[in-house]
Amino acid sequence: MPIRFILVAPSHPGNVGAAARAMKTMGVEELWLVAPAQYPHPEATALASSAADLLDRATVVDTLSEAVQGCTLVLGTSARLRTALYWPVMTPREAAPKLLEAAVDGPVAVVFGTERTGLTNADFERCNALIHIPANPAYESLNLSQAVQIVAYELRCAMALPRPEARRLVPLAPAEELDRLNAHMGQVLAAVAFTDRAGGGHLERRFARIFGRAELDCHEVNMLRGLLASVLVKARGGAES
């Protein structure tokens, strides 16, 4: 099952070990660590128990962008819903079959934020949608490994369900193709001088969120980029207009 669990900047090695164990009990085995505070670490190995193999095989990278390379579906976990306005929000139970379905075409990812503060808005920009774990409104503070456990458990439950036969004709576009689309869009916005008062990439991010939500397949990304290329030619040259 090519499902990555990406932990962004985990600060406590014990949590990383406990997360590895939680993953392995549910059969999710691809652990990615973005800039972990300490790795490897004996406390992580101790808490991973017999899942230490998964910890040893973890992929360690510097940025979330590297971790989501190739992923056709990236879901970020969020304890609070304040930032959820820009992204579709689903429960772990709703997310699990979506992840399994998309994983048929290639890697997918679930992203977990750092212990104290969770994912940043910049991290959310890398996500297609968010997972919110139902919790006690008076005390929502799930430990990192507990959040990992619940999402992994829902994947395990969803694996046991019959899968729909219908397959996607064209694979979903991986994260780096969306990056290129968003960069291309940025050029177009500049070329046609479409700006707003907020500035600082605000409009670019709004378009990027729309593309992220839209679950674009590879053909659709190519089509959009074809359109953007045509717009650029027109905007920059414009000789024949």
Added chain:
Amino acid sequence: MPIRFILVAPSHPGNVGAAARAMKTMGVEELWLVAPAQYPHPEATALASSAADLLDRATVVDTLSEAVQGCTLVLGTSARLRTALYWPVMTPREAAPKLLEAAVDGPVAVVFGTERTGLTNADFERCNALIHIPANPAYESLNLSQAVQIVAYELRCAMALPRPEARRLVPLAPAEELDRLNAHMGQVLAAVAFTDRAGGGHLERRFARIFGRAELDCHEVNMLRGLLASVLVKARGGAES
């Protein structure tokens, strides 16, 4: 929500603290500890984080029998299915609505075994049915607090679902009434000299399992005990027969 989470002989204070936190995040607040190795303990308090209140309010008893007093439904958690032949087995998702439904009439309980070995057969004898958490067959070793987290999460999810309107006319019999029924049955077996070669209470346990599975209400227990009393009179006196 009068749902007890009973930890039987937890050996690591850290696990007790993490379990308390896991419960509180999902709004399950009644923690019972049966013969904990160490309680209170600073490591438990540390790992409970802001759920330390729940830890402080925990009820500590010596035996599982004391912990299930008054409970109309007692579900034991089991990682292995070897002992499950005698009891109905359900998933956490199936168990959650049953617990909520029974909790309308009075306290119910979920029982978690000690870290290394889980619940004993003697513990299972105190349960109406078992909960088996779906897991990776190659590595089923869930940490205690992770098992607690998953069952509590399913309760949280089930709370959000609409509840059926139909109410039970007679409340389910609490654990101590079943105890008295089982003791009564033991007297009858002796009085009518109904034994088998296994001896040592083997037959008594088999009948107790049947009564445990049957989800008997208070009237049904009274009816059964009335029958048993009649049998005893006949077997002991038998003057008029």
